[in-house]
Amino acid sequence: MPLHTSEPSLGEVFIANRAQLWRVARKIVNTADLADDVVQDAYLKIVDGPCVRQADRPIGYCCQVVRNMALDYCRRHRVEASYRTFDVDVELLDVPAAATPDRMMCERQVITAIDKVLSGLAPRTRLVFELYRLEGLTQREIAARLGCALGLVNGLIAEAATAVKSCGHLLFESGSR
Amino acid sequence: MTHEQDDPIWNTAWDWVQREHDRESFDEAARAEMTAWLVAQPSHRRAYDKAAQLWLLAGFVPPANDFGDGGESPDGGAGAAPRAGK
Numbered sequence: 659m660p661l662h663t664s665e666p667s668l669g670e671v672f673i674a675n676r677a678q679l680w681r682v683a684r685k686i687v688n689t690a691d692l693a694d695d696v697v698q699d700a701y702l703k704i705v706d707g708p709c710v711r712q713a714d715r716p717i718g719y720c721c722q723v724v725r726n727m728a729l730d731y732c733r734r735h736r737v738e739a740s741y742r743t744f745d746v747d748v749e750l751l752d753v754p755a756a757a758t759p760d761r762m763m764c765e766r767q768v769i770t771a772i773d774k775v776l777s778g779l780a781p782r783t784r785l786v787f788e789l790y791r792l793e794g795l796t797q798r799e800i801a802a803r804l805g806c807a808l809g810l811v812n813g814l815i816a817e818a819a820t821a822v823k824s825c826g827h828l829l830f831e832s833g834s835r
Numbered sequence: 836m837t838h839e840q841d842d843p844i845w846n847t848a849w850d851w852v853q854r855e856h857d858r859e860s861f862d863e864a865a866r867a868e869m870t871a872w873l874v875a876q877p878s879h880r881r882a883y884d885k886a887a888q889l890w891l892l893a894g895f896v897p898p899a900n901d902f903g904d905g906g907e908s909p910d911g912g913a914g915a916a917p918r919a920g921k
């Protein structure tokens with residue numbers, strides 16, 4: 659590989675830390691096979707360049723993508739499991755759409771749009787949102803960490819979530835099946 | 836502003852995704868209630884999938900704050916080589 663002085667790409671950072679990232683996934687999903695799937699999906703997301711704005715801490719960002727993807731796997735699994743208790747045919751379940759170039763482009767646009775609306779929030783609101791959504795802290799943990807009232811944390815998260823929700827039309831326009 | 840914000844199905848789907856994320860309060864009763872809503876109409880499930888996707892994409896936004904090793908290292912940071920944030 660040629661030597662170059664520029665910083666490693668996000669994909670290179672991901673590969674270099676693959677074992678650590680796999681452990682992040684494995685702590686969340688039930689099986690090693692699922693952890694493999696999560697890491698592979700996260701890698702594809704990472705090399706695609708998920709957001710126009712670069713992450714300041716590449717390894718931290720790789721962990722974030724892996725963790726959130728693993729949590730989403732679990733979320734989907736729980737929804738499916740819950741369907742079974744309702745005796746609903748699993749055939750009816752939506753299969754996640756394949757990662758087509760169009761879809762990737764759409765997702766990058768949406769992520770960038772979300773980044774933009776979050777930038778319009780007060781710094782404290784964005785901090786609370788990031789602790790909640792990106793770092794996975796509970797509202798109670800955030801209140802304790804910042805030394806503020808739970809009700810305030812609750813309100814700030816609701817404000818940020820409403821900002822995210824306002825980007826929904828981008829998915830509706832470009833991502834409808 | 837945009838039409839889907841007046842759409843009660845979209846609003847309900849979004850609220851479910853928010854409640855589901857709040858793991859402290861989302862118990863089995865809440866999940867059963869959500870599933871009953873999801874299976875009631877195909878449009879409910881479609882709106883839920885969109886809302887969940889939007890919430891997932893929000894999880895891929897690079898942070899504006901530097902959390903250091905605030906929890907993302909699985910084993911105390913061994914093997915990680917974080918650069919200085921700024």
